[in-house]
Amino acid sequence: MTEQFTDYDSPWKEVIESFFPRFLEYFFLDAYIVIDWERDYEFLDTELQQLEPDAEIGKRLVDKVAKVWLLDGEEAWVLIHVEVQGQYDSKFAERMYTYNYRLFDRHKKQVISLAVLADESASWRPSSYNYQLGGCRVSLEFPIAKLLDYEADWESLEQSTNPFSIVVMAHLRTKATNRNPESRLQWKLSLVRSLFERGYDREYILGLFRFIDWVMVLPEELANNFKTELRSYEEVNRMRYVTSIERLAKAEGIEEGIEQGIEQGILQNARDSVIEVLETRFGEVPSSIVEVVNQIEESAVLKMLLKRAIAIPSVAEFEQLLSNIASPE
Structure with a gap:
C-alpha cells in the first residue's frame, strides 16, 4: 500500500460541506463565533475558478468558498484551503493572499481566509504574506490548523464530540499506517465503532x-475482514445503522453491477440501486423522486444518477437534478 492510492482531497471537500459549522467550531473558533448560523450559508463551487480560471486553482478540490452572514448583519465570505500534499510550497502564503484580495475585489465583501495544514512537515507553518516597497506595506495574516499538532493530545481527540475530531484521527492514522495495512484495519474498526459510542445521529x-472508508483504504482481503467485523458488531450490539453503513461502503461498487445489469437489459435493477443509495444516505425518499427515477429508460442517465446519489449533499438537490433532466433548458 502506498500513499499515492489514498484520495484525501475529495473526502475533505465533502466532509467540510456536510458539517461546515462544526468544522469552523473545531478548527477556527474566532471565525465560528462571528457568523450568524441562524441564517443560511452557501457554498459557491465555481467561485475560485472564476477568480483565477487559467491557474491550478481550478484543480485544487479542497479550496472552498462559502458565503455567510455575520452577527452584525453584514455579508461575508469564508475562504478555506486544506493542504494535504505534504510538501513544502513556497507560494502557499502568496496564493492565500491572492485569493483573498481577488475575492474582496470581486464582491466588495469582507473575506475570512483559513488554512488547514494536513501535511506531514512539522516545521512548515505558513500563516502570513507581506511585502513592502517605497514606504508601502501590504500584508495578510491568516489562521492555520496544523493537524500534526493534534497527535500530541490524542486523549482530547477521543473525548471530543465534535465530528472533526474523528476526521483528524482518521487522517492522522491513515498517514501513520501507510505501510502497515493490518494496523490500519484495526484503527479503521476502532474509529467506526466510536461513531456509535459517541451517540451521533444518522x-x-x-x-x-464515508470519510473514514474513503481515506482508510485497505487491500481486498483486509477490506473483506473489515466487512465481516462490521457485521459481527451489528449482531452483538444490535446497531441499526451498521447495515446501512455497509451498504453505503458498497455504493461506489454498485456502479459496476449496474453496468452489467444494463448490458443485460435489467434497467429496473439500476433504478432500484439509485433509490437504495438515496435511502441509505438520507432515510425515506420522497415518492416524487421514486416515480421519476422509475420512468427513466436511458442507461447512461441511470449511471450518472447513481454517481450523483453517492455524493450529492441533500435529497432536495437530487430532486432538483431530476427536474433539470426532465426539463432541460
Whole structure:
C-alpha cells in the first residue's frame, strides 16, 4: 500500500460541506463565533475558478468558498484551503493572499481566509504574506490548523464530540499506517465503532463513515475482514445503522453491477440501486423522486444518477437534478 492510492482531497471537500459549522467550531473558533448560523450559508463551487480560471486553482478540490452572514448583519465570505500534499510550497502564503484580495475585489465583501495544514512537515507553518516597497506595506495574516499538532493530545481527540475530531484521527492514522495495512484495519474498526459510542445521529454516522472508508483504504482481503467485523458488531450490539453503513461502503461498487445489469437489459435493477443509495444516505425518499427515477429508460442517465446519489449533499438537490433532466433548458 502506498500513499499515492489514498484520495484525501475529495473526502475533505465533502466532509467540510456536510458539517461546515462544526468544522469552523473545531478548527477556527474566532471565525465560528462571528457568523450568524441562524441564517443560511452557501457554498459557491465555481467561485475560485472564476477568480483565477487559467491557474491550478481550478484543480485544487479542497479550496472552498462559502458565503455567510455575520452577527452584525453584514455579508461575508469564508475562504478555506486544506493542504494535504505534504510538501513544502513556497507560494502557499502568496496564493492565500491572492485569493483573498481577488475575492474582496470581486464582491466588495469582507473575506475570512483559513488554512488547514494536513501535511506531514512539522516545521512548515505558513500563516502570513507581506511585502513592502517605497514606504508601502501590504500584508495578510491568516489562521492555520496544523493537524500534526493534534497527535500530541490524542486523549482530547477521543473525548471530543465534535465530528472533526474523528476526521483528524482518521487522517492522522491513515498517514501513520501507510505501510502497515493490518494496523490500519484495526484503527479503521476502532474509529467506526466510536461513531456509535459517541451517540451521533444518522447524518453524522453515515457522513463520518464515508470519510473514514474513503481515506482508510485497505487491500481486498483486509477490506473483506473489515466487512465481516462490521457485521459481527451489528449482531452483538444490535446497531441499526451498521447495515446501512455497509451498504453505503458498497455504493461506489454498485456502479459496476449496474453496468452489467444494463448490458443485460435489467434497467429496473439500476433504478432500484439509485433509490437504495438515496435511502441509505438520507432515510425515506420522497415518492416524487421514486416515480421519476422509475420512468427513466436511458442507461447512461441511470449511471450518472447513481454517481450523483453517492455524493450529492441533500435529497432536495437530487430532486432538483431530476427536474433539470426532465426539463432541460
